[in-house]
Amino acid sequence: MSSQVSQIRNEVDSEQASPTRPMPKWEPYLGWIYLVILVIAVAAMIWFPSNASAYSVTLALIVLMTISLATSWNFLSGFGGYTSFGHAGFFGIGSYVGALLLYYERTGWITAVILSGVATGVLALIIGYPTLRLRGPYFAVAMLGFTELFRVIVTSWDSLTLGGRGVFLPIVRFQQVEDGATWWDRFQVQVHNNQNYYAMLVLAVVAMILAYVIGTSRLGLELLAIRDDEVAAQSMGIRVVRVKITAFALSAVFPGIAGAINARQVGFIEPLTIFAVIWSIRAISTAILGGQGTILGPILGAIVLTLVSERVWESDPNLYQVIFGGLIVIVVLFMPGGFISLLQNWGVLPRSRRL
């Protein structure tokens, strides 16, 4: 009996811990702090290729891609609590839209990349309407199904997508720096030779800024309310369907664009590898490791996990699955809030929505 009482008391204590501990003084300035860090980081990332090996640039590109995937997954699934297994599907569709526009020489590459994002965003609106009206497990199940359906359609629509043979993309021709070139000429050549890297950098920055905007906005609050109790949220006047579909469409744009840039980077895509569930695994495991429903979590998770795992991935892609599957299990059971909530529980970080 006494142990029960103390347990209840502990629960009450831990519930009260957050409001009683005052927010640190720097908390209201977090947005500015982020901005400064972001500007410095972006400047460093712009400079980075001039002094790094091709391998390091590729690795940095993968980190940036993972940041985009994890952060955008977090929009609906982290804040809103609707687990989506559909990132692989949007990634694949984006890859194919971008790759085919380039293959048939319909648009320039920047337009192609942007159109891939538009395509997946619109697709999410169409899918979201029937599936997000439903509560509970239906959405998750439907998204697994959609990813498979997309793969089947792309594989069978041979005349347009070249089917299982895959698509080769036109390669980026490297430019050489001429003797006596100014630093600006050198920089232009550097941007040209690493254009996929710079495109991914822009994408990741946009994703991170959007994460902050959503996380601190009314939309973010509404999503959190839906996650905690959808019926209550609805009865408080939140238009739950509209909120969910908005978050879903925003979250679908990023894997689409990332897919198109990635397709250009690797130069060849085919349905089996591009619609592989591994892209969803990447987004989900990094986001939940860092902390779902937080702004910083997915970014943190993406940086840590990509740098650690890339060597494993190279040595054996199957081992990657084992490790990431195991990681998801461990995170769900033992640290469901990820890094961020771990640090919050230790009192290192405040319980701020700006994190």
Place this chain on the structure above:
Amino acid sequence: MDTLQVILSGVLLGGVYALFAAGLNMIFGVMRVINLAHGELMMLGAYITFFASDQAGLNPLVSLPLSAAALLILGLLLQFALVERVVNQPLLSSLLLTFGLSTLMMGVALNLWTANYRSTAWAPLTGNWDVFGLAVSRSRFVAFVIALLVTGGTYLFLRRSTFGKAIRATSQNAEVAQICGIDVRRVRLVTFAMGSAMAAIAGSLIAMIFTISPEMGRMFIGKAFAIIVLGGLGSFVGALFGALSLGVGETLAAYWTNTQLAEGVAYVILLIVLLVRPSGFFGRAE
């Protein structure tokens, strides 16, 4: 006659689907957990049958109980150590947990057995029987009969036995069941183990009919979802109905178009049902 032939082989396939989906549905009914690792449990069952035949020369009908027993034990362990912890937690946790398990098991299988497709052929079950001018594939027919026996047996167990009643009670309302003195923890343990064993048997039967690979689970879990959404989440009879419909629908689609597109039938059904009647045709509205 051709169409009839196609429908027949669809029905035979549907039996195995029913067995697989019924286990998934039972687990969902009792603990509101969508077991995304169900396909991988099936895959393990299929590999047990394959290796028993390939290494020890056992015929699939002998290795069937072996794979069922092995997965029964694995199911007990999984439920005891992992899944039990996420019951009654937000759906997110159980989805992510079983997704992680699924990824883990598939990764282990890919490492151990490579991504190669493998097949088990047992001489007495190759070829067809000729019934009134219809060719009945022997392996499919035997698989169908076994699947129906196991599914039917499970149904009777749920309907007639006391423990089955406890499972159904927990499925209807776990809290009230607990108040009435049912050990819901044990019910969940038994249900998950039974579901795993059913998946294993389905896997062994699939190994008799099709080629198998570590990635087969992902394909079948999609089909199983279409089936239980069609029949209604948590409804046993619905799962049987859904499975037969999908089996016939797929084989007809393969006959009229190609096998590539037939794979998409399950997902098209899934989407249409979600749009038109999300509670399925035998389920209660949530």
